[in-house]
Amino acid sequence: MSVPISYYLVLSAVLFGLGVVAFVFKRNIITIFMSIELMLNAVNLAFVSFARAQNQLDGLVFVFFVIVVAAAEAAVGLAIVIMLAQNRQSLNVERVNQLKF
Amino acid sequence: MSVPVVIFFVCALLAIVGAVRLILAREPIHSALSLILVMLSLAVLYLLLGAPFIAAVQILVYAGAIMVLFVFVIMLLNAGTEERTDFSKLAKYVGVPLGFFLLLEIGHWLAHSPAGAVVANGAGASGRAADTAKLSEQLFRQYLFPFEATSILILIAILGALVLARKEE
Numbered sequence: 001m002s003v004p005i006s007y008y009l010v011l012s013a014v015l016f017g018l019g020v021v022a023f024v025f026k027r028n029i030i031t032i033f034m035s036i037e038l039m040l041n042a043v044n045l046a047f048v049s050f051a052r053a054q055n056q057l058d059g060l061v062f063v064f065f066v067i068v069v070a071a072a073e074a075a076v077g078l079a080i081v082i083m084l085a086q087n088r089q090s091l092n093v094e095r096v097n098q099l100k101f
Numbered sequence: 102m103s104v105p106v107v108i109f110f111v112c113a114l115l116a117i118v119g120a121v122r123l124i125l126a127r128e129p130i131h132s133a134l135s136l137i138l139v140m141l142s143l144a145v146l147y148l149l150l151g152a153p154f155i156a157a158v159q160i161l162v163y164a165g166a167i168m169v170l171f172v173f174v175i176m177l178l179n180a181g182t183e184e185r186t187d188f189s190k191l192a193k194y195v196g197v198p199l200g201f202f203l204l205l206e207i208g209h210w211l212a213h214s215p216a217g218a219v220v221a222n223g224a225g226a227s228g229r230a231a232d233t234a235k236l237s238e239q240l241f242r243q244y245l246f247p248f249e250a251t252s253i254l255i256l257i258a259i260l261g262a263l264v265l266a267r268k269e270e
Contacts, residue, residue, distance in 0.1 A: 014204070021197070037167065081178070082174065
């Protein structure tokens with residue numbers, strides 16, 4: 001007996017939901033970035049399982065592109081985090097509210 | 102229960118435990134280590150789904166490069182315990198219900214839509230593993246332009262990181 005694709009999709013949905021919860025509840029800007037990575041991972045799992053279900057490789061190519069974008073985003077995002085930490089001496093997002101209305 | 106099912110449930114449990122630990126941990130370094138656990142168990146699931154190349158890239162790029170960058174920044178900034186402030190009211194009263202609503206919606210879609218039913222009864226892990234040679238052929242022929250575009254994206258990201266991290270004179 002092999003594992004049905006729907007199990008993977010449910011796991012992907014649960015991981016994405018946990019990523020959303022972490023994104024909403026965490027106050028540390030680095031942890032918020034990590035929850036974005038968690039959501040990207042959940043989407044990747046859905047891509048791979050759909051590629052498996054359809055027996056096509058396009059989903060795997062998309063996962064490749066998602067990983068590339070995640071790498072670029074982490075590089076720029078962490079540079080921004082370092083700048084913020086230097087300017088504000090704090091990693092708390094509540095202290096970075098100039099653009100809030 | 103056969104071996105793939107057992108492997109799936111062990112890895113799924115590890116991934117969910119890691120994600121919950123990411124939320125509950127107070128120190129950013131603990132969150133980062135839990136996220137690495139999630140990524141490693143997802144790599145095993147990719148192997149189970151017959152995508153060995155993606156599993157290797159997951160470990161090399163995600164658990165290797167990206168998470169090392171995160172851990173590096175955490176240590177560089179000496180990020181200690183997270184300070185808990187009062188949660189924003191918007192997050193408490195809108196974000197949490199909307200998150201649950203999203204989960205319910207996805208569950209409902211999986212249970213009721215025809216596409217979900219097809220997927221649920223789908224081939225499972227019956228076919229052969231995805232051929233890396235075929236994958237590369239698709240990547241470098243059909244998706245050649247997006248692939249080249251990602252190289253420009255990476256270049257711009259490097260430039261952006263350099264400009265941001267540069268010391269003001």
